[in-house]
Amino acid sequence: MSVVKTGLTRHQQSILKFLEKLDSPISAQNLYVQLRSTNQRIGLATVYRALEVLKLRGLVQRRTATNGESLYTTVHQHQHYLTCMQCGQSIAVDSCPIRELETQLCQSLSFKVYYHTLEFFGLCAPCQLEVPQSLNEDETNRIPVELSSHS
Numbered sequence: 001m002s003v004v005k006t007g008l009t010r011h012q013q014s015i016l017k018f019l020e021k022l023d024s025p026i027s028a029q030n031l032y033v034q035l036r037s038t039n040q041r042i043g044l045a046t047v048y049r050a051l052e053v054l055k056l057r058g059l060v061q062r063r064t065a066t067n068g069e070s071l072y073t074t075v076h077q078h079q080h081y082l083t084c085m086q087c088g089q090s091i092a093v094d095s096c097p098i099r100e101l102e103t104q105l106c107q108s109l110s111f112k113v114y115y116h117t118l119e120f121f122g123l124c125a126p127c128q129l130e131v132p133q134s135l136n137e138d139e140t141n142r143i144p145v146e147l148s149s150h151s
């Protein structure tokens with residue numbers, strides 16, 4: 001699949017190339033550090049701007065990690081995740097269940113869809129064993145408040 005890359009600046013092209021070589025999503029900050037380490041003279045603001053342009057061109061997609069950080073990949077590295085709310089670990093899901101829906105929406109609403117996100121949140125297997133304890137701590141903290149509001 002060939003992508004329209006005309007009109008991109010040198011920085012935007014090199015960021016796109018760099019993202020294509022990665023096999024996992026990266027934050028703008030990390031991307032900046034990596035680019036600098038390959039001797040590219042580029043500023044953090046330029047990295048952010050370039051990612052924004054690439055996103056509007058439908059070349060790059062963004063997802064938000066549990067810590068609120070934005071992570072970027074190319075749209076071709078399309079991936080869904082199960083994300084653990086306790087430890088923040090993301091487990092990649094092999095398939096995309098909504099490609100067909102996307103095609104349908106494009107056709108019926110003549111909307112040009114660049115990408116979609118779908119993410120599942122919950123607890124990973126190790127964290128399922130740890131959580132009851134932290135839930136109990138929360139409850140003991142909450143009891144006095146509930147009692148006082150009841151009287």
Ligand SMILES: [Zn+2]
Pocket residue numbers: 084085086087088089123124125126127
């Ligand atoms: Zn976990």
Ligand SMILES: [Zn+2]
Pocket residue numbers: 078079080096097098099116118
């Ligand atoms: Zn998908």
